Amino acid sequence: MELHINGKSYEVHAEPDTPLLWVIRDELGLTGTKYGCGLAQCGACSVLIDGVVARACVLPVAGVVGRQITTIEGVEADPVGRRVVDAWVRHQVPQCGYCQSGQVMAATALLRETPHPSDEQISAAMVNLCRCGTYNAIRAAIHEVAGQAGKSSTALNEAAGAEDTGRAQA
Amino acid sequence: MIRNRTRVLTTLLAAGLVVACGVAWYVTRTPASPFDGAPAPQTPPAAAIQRGEYIARLSDCVACHSTPDGAPFAGGLEMATPLGSIFSTNITPDVKTGIGSYSLADFDRALRHGVARDGHRLYPAMPYPSYARFSDDDVQALYAYFVHGVQPVEQANRPTGIASPLNQRWPLALWNAVFTDGRSYQPKADGDALWNRGAYIVQGPGHCGSCHTPRGLAMNEKALDESSPQYLAGALLDGWYAPSLRGDVNTGLGRWSEQDIVQFLRSGRNAHAVVFGSMADAFNNSTQFMSDEDLRAVARYLKSLPGNPARDGAAWQYTAAAGTPPHPDAQTFMTRCAACHGPDGRGQGQWIPPLAGSAASMAHENASSINVTLNGSARVVADGIPDAYRMPPFRNQLSDQEVADVLSYVRTTWGNRGGAVKPEEVKALRERTNPASSNVIILQMR
Amino acid sequence: MNHTPDAPALEADEEGFPTGDPANISRRRFLTSSAGVAAGAFVLGVGLPVGEARAARAAAAPMPAGTRVPAFLEIRPDNSIRFQSPFVEGGQGIFTAMAQIVGEELDADPSTFIVENAPAGNDYKVLSIGMRITGGSMSVRLSYPTMRRLGALARQMLLEAGARQLRVPVSELTTEPGRVVHAASKRSVTYGQLAGVAMDLPVPAPDSVKLKDPAQFRWIGKPVQRLDVHDKSTGKAVYAIDCRVDGMLHAAVQHAPRLGQTVGGIRNEAQVKAMKGVHSVHRLPGAVAVVAERWWDARRAAEALQVDWKAPAADSTARVMPADFSTKALAAQLERMPGPGENAENVGNTEAALKAAHKQVSATYHSQFVHHAQIEPPSALARFNADGTLEVWLPNQAPELFQGDIAKRTGLAPEKIIIHSPLLGGFFGRHFLYDGGTVYPQAIALAKAVGRPVKVIWSREEEFLRDPVRPMAVVRFRAGLDANGFPVALEAESVTEGPTEGIANKRGDKMDPTALEGIAGKAYAIPNHRIAQVYAKQHATLAYWRSVGNSMNDFIYESFLDELADAGGKDPFELRLHLLQGNARLTNLLRAVGELSGGWKRGPYIAADGTRRARGVAMASPFGTEVAAIAEVSIEQGQVRVHEIWEAIDPGSIVNPAIIEAQVNGAVALGLSQVLLEEAVYEKGMPLARNYDMYPILPLARMPRVHVRIIESGAKMGGIGEPPLPPVPPAVANAVAHLTGQRVRSMPLSRHVFKS
């Protein structure tokens, strides 16, 4: 089977029903995509298939042959993904970080589809679980990318800096 | 594990009505068996026991007469009815608590006529109206298996939780008289051997009609063979809608080839569907063990049953969902369902079933759609290997309204015509059903 | 395997199995990548501290923990600083905090730090209580002076080295970030240039260095950016589950349904052994493992095993789970168990005061089992080396503890056991030593059995089966109010088993403080009170959970306190102020949260969006920190919706306000998750939920806005990771009770349908 991942081709040998997750983690060594539940419940394994977010733990590998797979390792090659990562850093989103590969992929997919999502759209789309509770930072980072779509990166930095000073201090 | 057998209630009530014209001698008489007076059989050859075991597989005895952590065939499975629970019985050859003292004729009377050795009538949760179709040979083989191939286990039967006087069993005799014909299968001259074998399995040991044939007012199966268009035309039972097994293109097997049917019964899945609900039990414990020949026979027979276009409607055609996302309910679909069933509802090959065009999404009855969403599905274990992908229960995550919304979307998109689901319907099913276990449950026969 | 020329180089090892070079970890690669350095960026400095630490231990008299600079610091020619953290990073930001603290005194920018988890060793037992554990929100507060001093000692060594290099007296030298400066001659040398000499100098006497005046702090107290955020946003961070070594096999297990059961027979062993990719099948204590070339194959085979499980031996001393155990029955049993129990606090004469009280109030509260549910499932990788050492990669909160345990299990000397502590994909108390709840004994046994390194991953289902849970408690309250409606007597009997008691599987000589914290140790001035524990064993394995006893007990106590307020006709905010009279710190804290919320108002009122809302307040004093929270809620389709959380936190003094704010957000999420959604239900000795499907945790859509106020009262430094959690559940419950008139005395609230 030949897989197209992050713009490269890989020949893999796996049973057709093996989840893509385990092929990319164990066979290709791309461990940025995480295992959390194996049941499409947590989103830690989120990848993009032809630009649409999917959960690699429930994708039989045979079904993704010939399609464009983007994993977290390739997210910065995507212009939207790149902005999402930047916003993630500026908002210091990750805590333990384990869910964040999936969060970044889900956010990238959302913003590719809906460049200016409302709060409701973010709530509806971002169903990946984060046990560390980074949700507000995720929301803020997505809003930032949405609000800044098209602006220069300097403007982005300034906006982020301004938000950071909004912290309450006694 | 508790199975709802609400039909028992209705059965009892209906039987009560019929009693008005009851005849006491009739209800207490012991039906005749061709094996009456036959000498006690000797230890049968191993091949006969093996054949009996195979027939036990065809008949799925283990599913009802065992519990996941109990000994094989020792009974004790609870089936809830509104009148109280009933429990399946010990059918191991234990003399004290099982069927060790049953003669072949006694065994035959229980199997084909629903009368226990002491003369009491079995509840028709035991599918004796179907088992009546058994050939004498198969009865003998099954007897050989249960007497010589099953370990005796001393485990007393649990009394039913049904209180007096509703626990009277004699009215069932009258029900039997009206609704069962008690005749073993007679081959049809216009069908070939394969077809006849299929008819025998489907009507007899396979007792497919118990779930798939609609029932009458007295909870009787409306038909017991292909002579009626009602036979295997789809039925609502215990919170699941068992779809039509006839040639209906939308809600039946009209789009399935014989090979599709064989594959489904052998491996639990094909490109159209994956077993779920009660069918997962039937698959895990019974159909996958059928021989290739028998599976082909079943497929041949089922494919000979014509559909009912008047009821089933025009053939389903895939229609892409309008816009993205088309309406708010699509959001729940996209985030909860699409990862497995595909954003386009088409599923993933034989591994994860399509929702587009599926019988459950096309059927007007929505119980299966709701039930599987709330409760997920039992693990499908094919050839001893549990499924790679399972349907999780969503009852702890989605409200009645959310389930109703997402199912309304699923059942009206991609050309599906099942129709909307109301939150009240979700609520009702939620209250009387339990989530499927995520444990791999393999009922042992030895 | 083919790949295009520019694909990452994937090499095949001798088994023909691709090791996937990008993720392959030599020890060094592993360490650098776990610290967030791109592979290959490693530059040799003064050598691996591990080796030195070991050498030093063998040598002369040991130095006090946290003073032997070379065990912690390696300064590289490019001025980057590799730092061995005594604490594990699991999302709490400790690597960054350590860089700030050490960097402050060392005078080096925290952003130049590359932080890794230190190996096991006495040098790293830097907590003032003489040990090393990442937990109890202790890391910073109990190592702060030590870690500052460590930075100062290193700076002193660099100054000495600078003096030699520049040939001037030390007294003429100062430092600027990353360099030693001789102001008089306007010369300076970078730390990187000095490191080679400096690290060979003797470490100065620990008390010879003077610490900075906090007023001069450059980084401590500032929202310094975290060091690991980019790696964690791009999948580069390495967790235990990602670790991989050459020749490694994968393993999955099927656990016995109930703890204590042992393997009887395996019905289909031959069939499973013949499954694709399966290397071997192994019987382990309470589990059967399948070893395979790939984890997925191992997992499917492990699920396929048809094991006959035997009941535990009658004389088993280990904790066993009875076949008929259910949480429902346990709750009923706890309710029935009579008092008076053992007193943790007995002040005044509670019984007499209750009798004399103008009004009596009583109520019974429950807490539930909850899972840690960290998103990273547990895993461990074990490798026996030719030199007789055993290396284990495992998620852990206390390397020496695990090293000792492994020594006990394997008979190896502790120094032969090398512990690697990768980043934790969340822990919340999950990665302490829990008998039956840890993976590494399995990995070690399997590596030994197959003669190759083995990594075991527990599937989520196996994890929820063995995850030790927070205890259940039934707390019976009686209280008395005086004629003015103020509480004068309070009695609380908690029928429970503390997590520490549960882990020890027996009652200790002293009471387990983690059983009652949050009910005991309250600051409210109630003149007569008796707080007691009735010990009740719970069968399930028990664990610490974020905020430990406080996470459940503050819900219970602070909810009941609102009941007292209502019974006495008092506003709950005012009642708290009244009971805290004379306590300036807490009065200030409570006022601060009120102010933060725009002034205390209880409601109900109609919000701008038309929803009917109310607010609740609660306080807690966990882990040396003081917290107060206000929650605003409404009811939406019968379920609680939390709109806002305002929280004021006073940890005395702080290191990084941005991290604190993130921790408050995280703690709010977990607190809400447990009060709104979570309960681990057991039936027939097994948890009903084996994955997130049946054990939902808080999703983004239910996260409220969180407003944080940090107060630096100057009191002794308290914890950060756990303290923000406990006031959240009761603040929500109090708001809901006021809004709906329904007082719910157990969690989660999702079990109830509310009318607004």
Ligand code: FES
């Ligand atoms: S691991 Fe795929 S969704 Fe959780």
Ligand code: FES
């Ligand atoms: S950052 Fe830890 S789970 Fe999301």
